[in-house]
Amino acid sequence: xxxxxxxxxxxxxxxxxxxxxxxxxxxxxxxxxxxxxxxxxxxxxxxxxxxxxxxxxxxxxxxxxxxxxxxxxxxxxxxxxxxxxxxxxxxxxxxxxxxxxxxxxxxxxxxxxxxxxxxxxxxxxxxxxxxxxxxxxxxxxxxxxxxxxxxxxxxxxxxxxxxxxxxxxxxxxxxxxxxxxxxxxxxxxxxxxxxxxxxxxxxxxxxxxxxxxxxxxxxxxxxxxx
Amino acid sequence: xxxxxxxxxxxxxxxxxxxxxxxxxxxxxxxxxxxxxxxxxxxxxxxxxxxxxxxxxxxxxxxxxxxxxxxxxxxxxxxxxxxxxxxxxxxxxxxxxxxxxxxxxxxxxxxxxxxxxxxxxxxxxxxxxxxxxxxxxxxxxxxxxxxxxxxxxxxxxxxxxxxxxxxxxxxxxxxxxxxxxxxxxxxxxxxxxxxxxxxxxxxxxxxxxxxxxxxxxxxxxxxxxxxxxxxxxxxxxxxxxxxxxxxxxxxxxxxxxxxxxxxxxxxxxxxxxxxxxxxxxxxxxxxxxxxxxxxxxxxxxxxxxxxxxxxxxxxxxxxxxxxxxxxxxxxxxxxxxxxxxxxxxxxxxxxxxxxxxxxxxxxxxxxxxxxxxxxxxxxxxxxxxxxxxxxxxxxxxxxxxxxxxxxxxxxxxxxxxxxxxxxx
Numbered sequence: 001x002x003x004x005x006x007x008x009x010x011x012x013x014x015x016x017x018x019x020x021x022x023x024x025x026x027x028x029x030x031x032x033x034x035x036x037x038x039x040x041x042x043x044x045x046x047x048x049x050x051x052x053x054x055x056x057x058x059x060x061x062x063x064x065x066x067x068x069x070x071x072x073x074x075x076x077x078x079x080x081x082x083x084x085x086x087x088x089x090x091x092x093x094x095x096x097x098x099x100x101x102x103x104x105x106x107x108x109x110x111x112x113x114x115x116x117x118x119x120x121x122x123x124x125x126x127x128x129x130x131x132x133x134x135x136x137x138x139x140x141x142x143x144x145x146x147x148x149x150x151x152x153x154x155x156x157x158x159x160x161x162x163x164x165x166x167x168x169x170x171x172x173x174x175x176x177x178x179x180x181x182x183x184x185x186x187x188x189x190x191x192x193x194x195x196x197x198x199x200x201x202x203x204x205x206x207x208x209x210x211x212x213x214x215x216x217x218x219x220x221x222x223x224x225x226x
Numbered sequence: 227x228x229x230x231x232x233x234x235x236x237x238x239x240x241x242x243x244x245x246x247x248x249x250x251x252x253x254x255x256x257x258x259x260x261x262x263x264x265x266x267x268x269x270x271x272x273x274x275x276x277x278x279x280x281x282x283x284x285x286x287x288x289x290x291x292x293x294x295x296x297x298x299x300x301x302x303x304x305x306x307x308x309x310x311x312x313x314x315x316x317x318x319x320x321x322x323x324x325x326x327x328x329x330x331x332x333x334x335x336x337x338x339x340x341x342x343x344x345x346x347x348x349x350x351x352x353x354x355x356x357x358x359x360x361x362x363x364x365x366x367x368x369x370x371x372x373x374x375x376x377x378x379x380x381x382x383x384x385x386x387x388x389x390x391x392x393x394x395x396x397x398x399x400x401x402x403x404x405x406x407x408x409x410x411x412x413x414x415x416x417x418x419x420x421x422x423x424x425x426x427x428x429x430x431x432x433x434x435x436x437x438x439x440x441x442x443x444x445x446x447x448x449x450x451x452x453x454x455x456x457x458x459x460x461x462x463x464x465x466x467x468x469x470x471x472x473x474x475x476x477x478x479x480x481x482x483x484x485x486x487x488x489x490x491x492x493x494x495x496x497x498x499x500x501x502x503x504x505x506x507x508x509x510x511x512x513x514x515x516x517x518x519x520x521x522x523x524x525x526x527x528x529x530x531x532x533x534x535x536x537x538x539x540x541x542x543x544x545x546x547x548x549x550x551x552x553x554x555x556x557x558x559x560x561x562x563x564x565x566x567x568x569x570x571x572x573x574x575x576x577x578x579x580x581x582x583x584x585x586x587x588x589x590x591x592x593x594x595x596x597x598x599x600x601x602x603x604x605x606x607x608x609x610x611x612x613x614x615x616x617x618x619x620x621x622x623x624x625x626x627x628x629x630x631x632x633x634x635x636x637x638x639x640x641x642x643x644x645x646x647x648x649x650x
Contacts, residue, residue, distance in 0.1 A: 022459070022463040022467075024463055024464065024467045025463055025466060025467055025470075028467050028470045028471070029470075031474075032470060032473075032474060035474070035477075066513075067458070067513065072455065073513070073516055073517045074513075074517040074518075097458065097462055097466075097504065097507075097513075098504070098508070098512075098513055098514065099504070099526075099529075100513075100514050100526055101525070101526060101529055102514060102518060102522045102525065102526065103514070121462075121466045121500075122466070122469065122497055122500045122501065124466060124469065124470045124473070125466070125469030125470050125472060125473040125493055125496065125497065126473060127470070127473040127474060127476075127477060128477075130473075151529045151530060
């Protein structure tokens with residue numbers, strides 16, 4: 001998990017809709033988010049109520065569990081994808097208990113891939129990092145759990161074969177939602193070097209110049225899909 | 227049969243219907259068989275007829291269900307099918323099983339009896355029992371219609387209405403009397419049919435074993451899911467809550483204090499416990515298998531493998547949970563073996579479904595020499611696959627490569643197309 005970006009102007013309090021069927025976790029999360037100045041405007045326990053709550057409150061961000069009633073399968077994830085189809089640009093952070101690439105890829109495929117996150121529930125305990133991830137997703141960033149990223153890195157994938165080990169490291173950090181500044185701190189290299197790596201990655205993945213943020217998302221998507 | 231009122235009950239009529247239908251179909255069967263034997267025999271000269279003659283051995287299998295249905299006409303009781311269900315779909319497996327089964331030959335025997343011996347008896351008995359009383363009963367109306375005479379049973383010319391009336395009364399009595407032999411013959415024929423066409427004790431036991439094994443597999447599968455659900459809903463959520471509480475406590479502890487250090491250590495332990503629990507739950511029953519089926523579950527298993535694995539599964543939809551589970555755990559065990567023993571550089575999972583058979587191949591370019599008897603988990607894997615009637619084959623020459631193939635006969639649950647598989 002990456003450290004919170006140093007943010008001179010503390011972000012506005014977020015209005016959050018929370019979907020989590022375990023009462024214990026739901027109450028814990030409400031308290032945790034309140035402590036950081038955010039407001040949970042609705043906390044629901046199933047996918048149907050989630051749809052209703054989003055329609056009623058128009059929140060800044062939705063935080064949802066993957067597995068939810070009534071089917072106890074991936075209802076929460078499907079609800080999140082559906083919500084983003086209805087409301088493009090609605091930031092959604094999915095909390096999961098599974099290191100599952102296909103779930104993360106579903107999230108990133110929804111909308112234009114910005115303003116989404118897929119985090120393991122384990123991360124909630126790192127409260128600073130967790131709240132930073134919530135802020136990042138609400139601000140339109142992309143956050144993928146490091147555990148998922150780590151697992152993906154072990155595999156050999158064709159489009160990524162051309163990347164150097166350092167470029168892969170940079171791509172993995174991009175997938176975790178870090179900015180160039182955060183990447184250069186993590187890898188202890190200059191920001192110019194990170195910029196060069198990012199440029200090489202985008203070139204090698206055949207992503208021609210467009211709006212900068214979207215190319216980054218596309219690179220992360222490529223990383224997850226292949 | 228000896229209780230009063232028998233002659234007036236429906237039983238004699240059922241017996242008559244049974245004998246009549248079986249007699250007529252027996253005659254048709256006789257004609258059909260004779261024609262088939264002659265035609266196939268003639269064709270045997272040019273060899274085409276030989277397989278056709280061999281196929282005649284299965285005529286009993288085709289005819290027996292009809293006779294079992296007829297038995298229900300007599301007393302309404304269902305007669306069980308003595309045949310086993312083939313372990314695999316497809317004609318060859320079906321033929322092999324049928325020619326091996328004792329029931330097939332019992333059915334052939336009964337069919338030959340029905341075609342060449344029983345049907346004349348059936349027709350004579352039912353004809354005699356119905357025709358004689360019918361003639362006697364019909365004497366008076368026929369006499370009145372004719373006005374002069376009636377020829378009863380072709381041998382007795384009657385002119386007097388009084389005699390004809392008396393014959394009618396005698397006809398009633400004859401009908402009642404004929405009901406007994408009629409029913410007796412029908413019961414005898416039914417007993418013979420039942421003896422030859424219903425399952426023997428051993429066949430009944432095999433049927434029970436097969437279905438109880440299927441129930442056990444399903445129960446086992448359900449139990450895995452229950453354990454997984456309980457761990458997920460209980461311990462896992464509590465550990466997350468614990469880790470969150472510890473995280474919040476750390477915010478309150480003075481930075482760098484002994485308390486902060488201890489809280490951090492406690493949180494690390496909680497995190498490690500969560501990671502272990504996640505692995506454990508995934509080993510019991512991965513959620514992705516329930517949600518998405520084999521292709522995504524195999525792709526995720528491949529993600530966890532330290533050896534790079536290529537996944538290509540082209541399946542028409544979802545399968546029964548027990549089938550998906552057996553296939554998935556076979557793949558996991560194979561991948562674990564590859565990682566531990568093979569020294570492979572790369573591996574490949576390929577899956578396809580055709581003609582009722584799900585086939586999953588796990589291939590690796592390692593050193594080969596895998597031995598099912600070597601206690602590498604392959605024996606357990608074979609057992610696991612065999613409970614869903616599947617088969618496991620291993621081809622692993624020393625020096626490699628190794629191919630492990632799992633074949634499970636099954637049918638897709640629904641014809642719905644699978645989710646787009648981005649993991650291939």
